[in-house]
Amino acid sequence: MKKAVALFSGGKDSTLSIIRAVEQGYRVEKLLFIIPTFPYPNPHLENYGLVEKLAAAMGLGIRRVPLERGREQESLAEAIREEDVDALVAGDVLLEEHLEWHRRVCELSGVELVEPLFGEDTGSLYWETLNRGVEFTIIAVTPQLPEWLIGVRVNEENAGYIYNVIRSHGADPIGELGEYHSLVNNSPLMKTRDLNYKLDYTVKRGEYGSYGVFRVAP
Secondary structure, three states: OEEEEEEOOOOHHHHHHHHHHHHOOEEEEEEEEEEOOOOOOOHHHHOHHHHHHHHHHOOOEEEEEEOOOOOHHHHHHHHHHHHOOOEEEOOOOOOHHHHHHHHHHHHHHOOEEEOOOOOOOHHHHHHHHHHOOOEEEEEEEOOOOOHHHOOOEEOOOOHHHHHHHHHHOOOOOOOOOOOEEEEEEEOOOOOOOOOOEEEEEEEEOHHHOEEEEEEEOO
């Protein structure tokens, strides 16, 4: 069985990619949380304490990997080499430039790239996510989507309604173009199930939309 590290934001897509990689025979030994060089607040980084709780619920360690400006690929490749694994699991779906970026990282680090979701229909992936028992909370939206979606927990009961809301605003079902971001509450990977999040406050990001800052509810 090949050892792997997996890119993990705490969201539904990275979770589904790990589920599939495990089914394909990879043993995920650690999660990597990338800290990008975006010019605006990253909703996953702003909720990193909850990402850590998710990793703990999965029984996995998580490592923060700051990307050095101008050396982003090299920064990630160095971290992967230090973990002494055979593969990197990533959750890209449609964006060829993201796939090529990760291919280059794997060339630099000397590991295999595993992209279990790439090229698949995003509507089908939305439903597969829910059908596999992954529940998630929407933590950020761009101006394309209504702000009231922030804090909504998506599960099998309301999945159809939320899907229709997303599509009615012309957004991708899984937010592949960044239309929304999520944080997982439940998944088959978790040994301790059902993390419930409470929205503390919402932050406006101007042209980038809004995101919520959450905490674990009792």
